[in-house]
Amino acid sequence: LQPHEYFASDYFDFMYRAAEYLIGQDLAYVDEQTPDEMRANRGDFNTPGTDSPFRSRTPAENLARFREMRDGLLDDGAAVLRAKIDMASPNINMRDPALYRIRRATHHNTGDRWCIYPMYTFAHPIEDALEQITHSICTLEFEDQRPFYDWLLDRLAEGGLIASPHPRQYEFARLNITHVMTSKRRLRQLVEDGHVEGWDDPRMPTLAGLRRRGYTPAALRLFCERSGTTKSGGGWTDYAALEAALRETLDPVAPRAMAVLDPVKLVITNWGELMGGDDALDACTAPVHPHHPERGLRHFKIGRELWIERTDYEDVQPKGFFRLFPGNKVRLKYGHTIECTGATRDADGRLVEVHALLVADTKSGTPGADAVKVKGNITWVAAADAVAAEVRLYERLFAAEKPGGGELLDELNPHSLTTASAFVEPSLADAADGTGFQFERHGYFVADAKAGSAGGRPVFNRAAGMRDGWGK
Template sequence: MSTERESLNFIEEIIEEDIKNGKHGGLVYTRFPPEPNGYLHIGHAKAIVLNFEIAQKYGGKTNLRLDDTNPTTEDTHFVENIKQDIQWLGFQWENGELYASDYFGKLYEYAVDLVKKGLAYVDDSTPEEIAEMKGDISVPGTESPYRNRSIEENLELLEGMKNGDYPDGSRVLRAKIDMASPNMHMRDPILYRIKHEDHHRTGGEWCIYPMYDFAHGQSDSIEGITHSLCSLEFRHHRPLYDWFIEKLEIFPSRQIEFARMNVEYMITSKRKLKRLVEEGFVTGWDDPRMPTIAGMRRRGYPAAAIREFCRRAGIAKRENLIEIGLLEYCVRQELNKTADRVMAVLDPVKVVITNYPEGQVEEMEVENNPEDESAGNRMVPFSREIYIERDDFMENPPPPKKFYRLGPDRMVRLKGAYIIECNDVVKDESGKITELHCTYFPESRSGSDTSGLKVKGTIHWVSAEHAKEVEVRMYDRLFTDPTPTSHEDKDFLEFFNEDSLKKITAKVEPALPHAEPGTTYQFLRKGYFCLDPDSTEDHLVFNSTVNLRDTWSKMKKN
């Protein structure tokens, strides 16, 4: 048990108090219970890190349970992706994944038990009538005309529902609680509905399915979950959760709510994410602009960075908005340690070194990662014609004092190679620069410079003869507004950023075609980029991950 009480979050305080009191024999048993109806997103990442790390901290265990109670929206494809995401984040659940559908038989027994206790009834009202009978926050509900059916009749009707005797929507099973309760969830909630649809695991075995509120809490109880951690929007569901535990006399799982992960420029509604996919705003659930774990992985975000972001965001009791700069800071910090550096020119202009021997090629030694000596060095070919970034040259107006790159009659060092000086500028008919003619100083080679020349600037380059062309997908925020779903009078899609994806053709050093998809590199002086799975041997595609500029931490220091 931790002794640093000042460092505990409120959930850890609750758990340590439970352990101190010997509750559940000191066991800490959590679960991560996603619905398999979409991909996991950044909010799920927070829940995964919290549930697994809390259990690890106190020597407990964590279940993965797929809450698959709606056959209409669920699919095994989503199940497999969920499993992959959790393992990629670095966690492993206890004893194989579980499913709410594993408990369909037991949940039905619970429903029968409630009917026998006079605490549930079959209602023939239409969905519209039930909604009207519920009233609203200021108006008490009215009781259904079927609320006082006999236990025998309810049992018979429930059996008929299970056997498929009635059409979809014709009957539901409702709990009998309090139609005047100020908590709308306690106004005789629906427990079962009829759906003549095959389930992804149970096939056609069932034609009634439990509602989420009935299946979720009871599944926790069946599994003996000691601390049921969920996001804040479920706080109003807790009285119902506890009511079922009390009336069914089952294992008393404790529900504890924490603030969900709200991040600037991201949305965490699966319904809205689904719209982005189905309406073609993105290429799929794993589009690198999406706030899904799969999308962030494809963009090149390291799992360690996402875990660190979730820890830094913290566990709160109240909703808050996390700056996206913190996420990018965590990504940048991790990649700075782990990503190899390479040279890639995103907006190339050709440089001809006029006094360099034609046909000569030299191998220049460049370090792979200055933050990691074990990463070693690599050899990069150098020749008479090279590419540099167009914005590393300035002609007019004359370069400012702090511009330490190339200009007319100005010198700059080429990374790992020589110092060059620009002597001439070649332009096309429109005035666009097409070539720079430069000279080099043979004695200025990096590592053995005897030229005596002093230059302040160093730029990256690639050999024109050896460079490979690649597609680079430059990604920006998916939305133009940091909180696109907060505007009640507007559809969140009105804030879709039409410039969130731009494709360019870049020149890269020749070693990169041997890279593995999913590998993230630092393109020197430009940012971090990840090799996309769309890549083929003849067509490499890189996704922009995050730029090098760390404005977030600088603002925090100021």
């Protein structure tokens, strides 16, 4: 058990003692009506409930019967312990709610020690009190439960079982995010059926999943501050707002790096002629962060063969395209200017290799860097020092904008994960697990804290793109 982990079952002994205290104060009784009888006698919104015939038992009789429940002398469902409040209350939740039931089931934490278990409405306020919660934040469906929450804690405080002042419950509308489902039952199905890797899968809306995805506490706090709270339910916040909060909090701090996610080789055919040999390498530098020079420089090489993005080349220039096409010049970011001369393709038309000429005396940071004006600027990594990496491109887990209204599997996004065999700059070879980066042009990524290395390659998870590209 970790310091931040709590189990309700750790408090079963206290809950049982609290139940016996309520019985002793004539505030709880053992009811042996059938479920149908209890349901009928509960009444409805227009009809007050009817007292159980077992409600008038003495505390001593109830205590003896409750201990028989505890000792396994009664069958499952034969009796329940109920609070004694008001069967005519306009709030149906205050009409003697159940506190304990009999259920023979092996518990994951306590084994077979207990055959009676507390109901959630009884356990919830006690857990809050024992864990010294001050503000118990709930969704609106718990609003009608608040009177019982206060009633129970008031009674236990009067008996000295818990400290005063006790916790208070506050209700707000659920924060609904498009393309996200938070139903634990539905999410468990995805885990158990193998549709995701586990509860910490980076697509899951769990803290462990968000952490692996690259989300930070600062991003989640900013998102919640902007979303605000409301008492009116039914509203939805666009998933893009969550990603925007992440970008805004990471941009000022995330170290930069270059990565090529869909690589194709670029060969600078006159490199050897201008640089003193085909094997010659030229040292390049780039800032760790463009707005924080005090954080230093990244160091990498440029040579005859580079890896570039496949989408950075076109045989014929499309409108508005200023990257590589025959006859066009571009700058290799932090490196030299080159002029594209063409490319080779295989029999199926797939791009195999791009060719270019080095434009002399145009290296970034040198007097001749601005001698040739270009409109295109592309990222790259050198074949000589590139690090092969696995990059996991995560998207929304659900294609349905408001999941939960149809069949669970039909609402899943079949493209929520694609894996890229990428190349990254050498500064990322030993990236610490959980460290976030901005891959220039691509977005924000984090070194996977669980995967470690895949076949000796570092693994990075995409947290968010540079801009919202969903559905585009």
